Amino acid sequence: xxxxxxxxxxxxxxxxxxxxxxxxxxxxxxxxxxxxxxxxxxxxxxxxxxxxxxxxxxxxxxxxxxxxxxxxxxxxxxxxxxxxxxxxxxxxxxxxxxxxxxxxxxxxxxxxxxxxxxxxxxxxxxxxxxxxxxxxxxxxxxxxxxxxxxxxxxxxxxxxxxxxxxxxxxxxxxxxxxxxxxxx
Amino acid sequence: xxxxxxxxxxxxxxxxxxxxxxxxxxxxxxxxxxxxxxxxxxxxxxxxxxxxxxxxxxxxxxxxxxxxxxxxxxxxxxxxxxxxxxxxxxxxxxxxxxxxxxxxxxxxxxxxxxxxxxxxxxxxxxxxxxxxxxxxxxxxxxxxxxxxxxxxxxxxxxxxxxxxxxxxxxxxxxxxxxxxxxxx
DNA sequence: CCGATATTTCAGTACTTACAGAAATTAGCG
DNA sequence: CGCTAATTTCTGTAAGTACTGAAATATCGG
Numbered sequence: 471x472x473x474x475x476x477x478x479x480x481x482x483x484x485x486x487x488x489x490x491x492x493x494x495x496x497x498x499x500x501x502x503x504x505x506x507x508x509x510x511x512x513x514x515x516x517x518x519x520x521x522x523x524x525x526x527x528x529x530x531x532x533x534x535x536x537x538x539x540x541x542x543x544x545x546x547x548x549x550x551x552x553x554x555x556x557x558x559x560x561x562x563x564x565x566x567x568x569x570x571x572x573x574x575x576x577x578x579x580x581x582x583x584x585x586x587x588x589x590x591x592x593x594x595x596x597x598x599x600x601x602x603x604x605x606x607x608x609x610x611x612x613x614x615x616x617x618x619x620x621x622x623x624x625x626x627x628x629x630x631x632x633x634x635x636x637x638x639x640x641x642x643x644x645x646x647x648x649x650x651x652x653x654x
Numbered sequence: 655x656x657x658x659x660x661x662x663x664x665x666x667x668x669x670x671x672x673x674x675x676x677x678x679x680x681x682x683x684x685x686x687x688x689x690x691x692x693x694x695x696x697x698x699x700x701x702x703x704x705x706x707x708x709x710x711x712x713x714x715x716x717x718x719x720x721x722x723x724x725x726x727x728x729x730x731x732x733x734x735x736x737x738x739x740x741x742x743x744x745x746x747x748x749x750x751x752x753x754x755x756x757x758x759x760x761x762x763x764x765x766x767x768x769x770x771x772x773x774x775x776x777x778x779x780x781x782x783x784x785x786x787x788x789x790x791x792x793x794x795x796x797x798x799x800x801x802x803x804x805x806x807x808x809x810x811x812x813x814x815x816x817x818x819x820x821x822x823x824x825x826x827x828x829x830x831x832x833x834x835x836x837x838x
Numbered sequence: 839c840c841g842a843t844a845t846t847t848c849a850g851t852a853c854t855t856a857c858a859g860a861a862a863t864t865a866g867c868g
Numbered sequence: 869c870g871c872t873a874a875t876t877t878c879t880g881t882a883a884g885t886a887c888t889g890a891a892a893t894a895t896c897g898g
Contacts, residue, residue: 475774477782483765490676490758494886508781513845523888528846549896550844557781559788563796574674581667590659597692597741598661604743611815612747618819626822631795633825635802638810640824641817678856697875707858712876733866734874 471519477506481520492570493537496522497530501539501555505562510543510552537569560624571616579613582606655703661690665704676754677721680706681714685723685739689746694727694736721753744808755800763797766790 473481481502488498499520504511511519517527531553534540539562540553556562585591585602592599619627630637657665665686672682683704688695695703701711715737718724723746724737740746769775769786776783803811814821 474778476769476772476778476786479765479769479772480786483762487758487762492674492676496886505785506782508779508785525846525848525889526887529887532846557785559785559792563792574671578667578671581663585660585663588660588663594658594660595692598690601689601692601741601743602660602664608743608747611812615815615818622819622822626825628795629825630821631799634799635806637814637821637824638806640821640827641810641813643824680856709859709876709878710857713857716876 471507471511471515473503473506473519480506492573493533494530496520496526497533500527500530501534504540504553504555505557508557510545510554512548512550512552514550516553538565564620564624567616568620571613575609575613575616579606579609582609655691655695655699657687657690657703664690676757677717678714680704680710681717684711684714685718688724688737688739689741692741694729694738696732696734696736698734700737722749748804751800752804755797759793759797759800763790763793766793 481499484502484505485495485499488495491498493501499522500516503516503519513524513527513531516531517524520527531540534553534555535542540555542551543554545552556565582602582605586606591602594602619630622630633640665683668686668689669679669683672679675682677685683706684700687700687703697708697711697715700715701708704711715724718737718739719726724739726735727738729736740749766786766789770783770790775786778786803814806814817824
């Protein structure tokens with residue numbers, strides 16, 4: 471497949487960002503290619519288009535599957551696996567956030583919990599104890615909040631995002647008239 | 655400086671997470687050590703405690719300064735630079751989010767903008783054009799939202815976080831009675 | 839069940855990044 | 869202005885990661 475100029479730019483940029491996003495260049499490029507192609511591609515076609523080894527594509531596809539970003543599909547009369555990525559950016563966004571949370575956030579919450587529950591915890595300096603507790607408390611609030619936001623319908627979430635900082639007015643109002651927050 | 659068991663666990667864990675957070679092990683360990691110590695440390699003390707080369711600490715401290723996570727302080731009668739990290743977890747959180755946004759998010763927003771404005775953009779498949787535009791639109795909404803949230807006072811932000819998914823009730827109510835969202 | 843095609847695994851190599859130790863530079867102090 | 873302590877920069881090496889090409893395995897059609 472020949473990429474048109476903007477598609478090529480997109481794929482190359484996605485690849486460059488990969489390292490800051492925690493995946494390698496090829497993985498990010500494969501993802502970008504599938505996203506821009508808008509139809510399922512087979513490994514051979516991906517390898518040719520990106521100019522990387524077939525085996526490298528195989529590994530990258532597996533990695534993308536671990537991220538829940540792609541799925542295998544089959545076309546009638548074609549034995550080859552084809553790979554499809556969601557073209558819904560909301561879905562993409564939510565999957566990435568969910569995965570990164572579980573890789574970059576949850577492990578630390580767990581360790582901090584273990585730290586505070588350890589019999590050795592009381593032997594630490596008072597200040598250190600306090601900072602660990604505060605860190606854990608903030609992370610737990612953020613974790614719960616993120617899970618709840620991820621569970622909302624995209625339209626609802628979008629409304630909240632677009633409201634932006636004006637949200638504070640609603641929160642302030644809710645405080646004055648507690649009934650306003652309803653029950654969940 | 656001898657680390658007590660929980661502090662050691664904390665520092666080692668922070669170091670292990672470093673790679674998923676986009677910094678190397680030593681950088682994350684130095685940060686963890688300063689955070690847990692709760693007082694400014696000089697490079698020599700850091701190197702000894704962590705068991706790494708003095709020069710490595712120097713590079714790591716520079717990196718942490720690039721992240722706006724530490725600052726140099728001086729003690730009376732001591733020529734050496736001492737390094738202090740904010741012990742306020744809210745500050746830490748906001749700095750990290752701000753920095754990661756500017757490294758992992760903003761560059762892509764810029765490239766996508768350039769893509770859509772390129773004269774070659776119209777030559778792409780209609781579907782590809784649409785997906786790039788949608789991606790850009792979502793990222794711009796998220797970007798604005800994040801900047802606004804980062805600008806709020808911690809107490810306000812905390813209230814919003816604690817409200818969690820119940821926020822949608824306020825948003826729904828605001829829609830029914832538009833005055834409720836006030837003006838900003 | 840055989841042959842052809844598709845896919846995965848593996849071993850070696852190239853590339854990148856992290857690190858130590860030495861050398862060079864900077865900054866205070868007498 | 870020279871001496872000493874502190875810090876940074878530099879160079880080589882080690883460790884880690886990504887990638888290729890080949891070999892092994894699996895899958896499907898006939």
